[in-house]
Amino acid sequence: MLQLGDEAALYSVVFLATLLGTRSPTWSCLVAVSVYCFLAVPDARARQVLRPGPRAAAPIAHRGGGHDAPENTLAAIREASKNGAEGVELDLEFTSDGVPILMHDETVDRTTNGSGPLSQISFSELSKFDAAAKHRLSEKFSGERIPTLEEAVEECIKLQLSIYFDVKGHPDEAAAALGHLYRKHPVLYNTSIVCSFEPKVIYRMRQTDPEVVTALTHRPWSMSRFGDGAPRFASLWKHQWMTLVDILLDWAHHHFLWKLCGVSAFLVQKNFVSPDYIQYWAQRGVQVVAWTVNTAVEKQYYQELLQVNYITDSLMEDCDPHY
Numbered sequence: 001m002l003q004l005g006d007e008a009a010l011y012s013v014v015f016l017a018t019l020l021g022t023r024s025p026t027w028s029c030l031v032a033v034s035v036y037c038f039l040a041v042p043d044a045r046a047r048q049v050l051r052p053g054p055r056a057a058a059p060i061a062h063r064g065g066g067h068d069a070p071e072n073t074l075a076a077i078r079e080a081s082k083n084g085a086e087g088v089e090l091d092l093e094f095t096s097d098g099v100p101i102l103m104h105d106e107t108v109d110r111t112t113n114g115s116g117p118l119s120q121i122s123f124s125e126l127s128k129f130d131a132a133a134k135h136r137l138s139e140k141f142s143g144e145r146i147p148t149l150e151e152a153v154e155e156c157i158k159l160q161l162s163i164y165f166d167v168k169g170h171p172d173e174a175a176a177a178l179g180h181l182y183r184k185h186p187v188l189y190n191t192s193i194v195c196s197f198e199p200k201v202i203y204r205m206r207q208t209d210p211e212v213v214t215a216l217t218h219r220p221w222s223m224s225r226f227g228d229g230a231p232r233f234a235s236l237w238k239h240q241w242m243t244l245v246d247i248l249l250d251w252a253h254h255h256f257l258w259k260l261c262g263v264s265a266f267l268v269q270k271n272f273v274s275p276d277y278i279q280y281w282a283q284r285g286v287q288v289v290a291w292t293v294n295t296a297v298e299k300q301y302y303q304e305l306l307q308v309n310y311i312t313d314s315l316m317e318d319c320d321p322h323y
Contacts, residue, residue, distance in 0.1 A: 020166030043285070046264035048190045049213045049227075050287050052162040056307035058086040059299070059315060060164055062292050062322065063104060067314035070132040071111060072102035075144045077155050083315035089195075089291075090152055092174055099123040100149035100177040103167075110134065112146070123148075153181055153188070163192040164267075164311070166217070171204040177206045189213075195267055197222075202261040215265035215289065218253050219273055219323070221246045227269070227323020258286060265289050267322065270298065270310070278308055292322040 003150045052058055061068075061083075064076025068083060072091055079087050093103040096119055108114040108121065113133035118126075132141035147155075156163050167174045182188050194205050195215040202214045224242035225231055233239045258266065266281055270290040291311035293299055295318045302310045313319050 019075050019118050037154060045167065045190055045211075046213050046287070049162060049193050050265055050289070050309060052191070053086045055086070055303065057303040058162070058309045059084065060087040060089050060162075060289070060309060060311045061315060062311045062313045063084040063091060064088045064102075065313065065315055067136075067294075067319040068316055069137065070135040070141050070144050071144070072104060072152075073141070073144045074147050074151065074155050075141050076275060077130075077159065080315060081159040081161055083160065088156060089162060089164040089166055089311050090156075091166045092149060092170075092177070093118055093125055093168065093170065094170055094173055094177075095123040096120055097122045098173070100173075102124065102147050102152050106168075108237065109148075109219075125254050125323040148179060149183065157185060157187060157191075161191075163188070163319065164215075165192060165194045167194060167196040167198075167201045167205075169198065169201070171198070173200045174201060175204045175208040178212070180214060182209055193265060195265075199257045199261050202263060206262050210262070213264050214261060215267050216253060216258060216261060216263050217267040218250075219290075220250050223249065228321075254280075258284070267291055267311070273306065273308070278306060294319045294322060296318065 012201040042053040050058070051223065061076070061080035063071035064073060065083070065088070066072075066076065069076040069079040077088055086249040090102050093099060093106070094100055101123070103118060105111070106119070107117050108126070108129060109116070111134055112131050114121070114126070114129035117258055126146055129146060129147045130143055132138045132144040135141060165178060177305065178194060189211055193213045193215050194202065195217050196202050197217045199216060202216060205212055205214055219227065221243075222244045224233070224239055231239050233242065244293040263286060265287045267289045268277075268291070270293050273288060273290045281288050287308065289309045289311065290302060293312050294314065299310065299312065302308060312323055
């Protein structure tokens with residue numbers, strides 16, 4: 001989040017630009033103060049959300065803990081709580097009739113016994129699918145259904161889990177749906193954070209409710225390379241162009257997008273986290289959260305040395321890398 005003393009130059013620029021445009025000192029002061037109020041989230045609330053328990057590093061179950069139970073389901077949330085997670089990361093999507101649900105992909109094919117894009121499936125149709133159909137523990141969780149966002153939130157509140165809402169798109173719809181839940185369940189202000197790869201999503205959420213704690217999610221080189229480092233494009237010129245886009249995007253994330261969005265945390269792929277990187281963000285009042293940390297050795301490193309929150313697919317055992 002922004003600190004007034006550390007970011008005085010930013011607000012000075014806002015003040016002077018408004019003064020030049022309006023010739024009004026009153027309006028210039030009002031705009032500068034409004035920008036500060038929009039960007040700043042109280043330190044105490046952000047710390048409470050990001051440090052929900054006594055441990056130096058809080059384990060957060062990725063998609064509810066997709067290795068231990070079918071991802072983004074109530075069963076996953078319950079398993080995560082039982083296995084010692086302090087929070088869960090949940091993906092927000094929408095059905096064709098606008099119902100906010102938990103789902104990572106734009107289609108249901110990978111995780112359920114259904115097929116097709118969510119944009120063409122109503123909630124009544126979706127409720128018939130088995131969300132455990134393609135999970136490694138499908139027999140144990142057979143018949144588990146895809147929950148609504150509200151059902152998942154109520155389960156997390158009951159189990160006293162913090163929530164990382166991961167929003168892939170639909171900025172207006174997501175901001176409206178989450179804004180409704182924050183008003184209905186005010187406890188969320190101190191127990192949840194809204195995250196996204198898309199700055200527009202976070203900006204829209206902060207417009208809707210500037211009291212919500214937010215985070216940007218980032219993986220360097222994501223436009224030009226897959227998570228394992230392999231190039232996305234066979235064409236050399238396209239690869240080079242997207243590499244340039246990656247460089248510009250990374251610079252923007254670290255120099256002004258985090259300020260513009262007023263984030264309290266930066267979620268970054270684990271391979272790019274180091275003590276120096278954590279210190280870089282700490283000097284800006286922003287906490288680092290790493291993803292996805294899937295081995296006991298990595299977890300020990302984050303808990304004992306780095307002491308930053310980490311997102312994991314399993315609370316119980318080592319599992320495959322997840323980019």
